[in-house]
Amino acid sequence: MNLFNRLPGYVSSEPGLERVVLARMPMIFCIGATLLMMPSLLLRQGNWDMHALRLDDLISKVDIYATAGFLLYCNLVVAVTIGAFIVLVMKGPAYVADAYPLNDADSPAPAASRHTPQQ
Incomplete structure (x- = not known):
C-alpha cells in the first residue's frame, strides 16, 4: 500500500530563496x-572607572536588554525559518488522496430527498 500517490504530470517548481534562507539560518542565528x-561580555571584561554599585546596576540593565533582544531575535529566526520551510514544502511534488466512489456521482439526488427531517 502506497501512502502517498504523486499527482501525474505535476512539475515541481525550481528551488529559490527559501533554500538559501534555510541553509544560512544556523550561521545567522x-x-x-x-x-x-557582546555588550554584556564587554561590560564584565573591561576595566571601567566606575563605582562598583553603578557598574553592577549597568550590567543588570544591559543583561535585561540583551535577554529581551535575544528572545525577540529567537522568535524572528524561528518565524522566518518556518516560513521558508512552508515555501519549500509547497514547491515540492503534489500528492493526491485515494479516490472513493460516490453513490450519486453521475446524477445527484435532489436536495429535499437527501435531508429529510427526523420526527
Missing part, C-alpha cells in the same frame, strides 16, 4: 546571538 551577548 549564531552571529546574531553573539552580537546580542
Whole structure:
C-alpha cells in the first residue's frame, strides 16, 4: 500500500530563496546571538572607572536588554525559518488522496430527498 500517490504530470517548481534562507539560518542565528551577548561580555571584561554599585546596576540593565533582544531575535529566526520551510514544502511534488466512489456521482439526488427531517 502506497501512502502517498504523486499527482501525474505535476512539475515541481525550481528551488529559490527559501533554500538559501534555510541553509544560512544556523550561521545567522549564531552571529546574531553573539552580537546580542557582546555588550554584556564587554561590560564584565573591561576595566571601567566606575563605582562598583553603578557598574553592577549597568550590567543588570544591559543583561535585561540583551535577554529581551535575544528572545525577540529567537522568535524572528524561528518565524522566518518556518516560513521558508512552508515555501519549500509547497514547491515540492503534489500528492493526491485515494479516490472513493460516490453513490450519486453521475446524477445527484435532489436536495429535499437527501435531508429529510427526523420526527
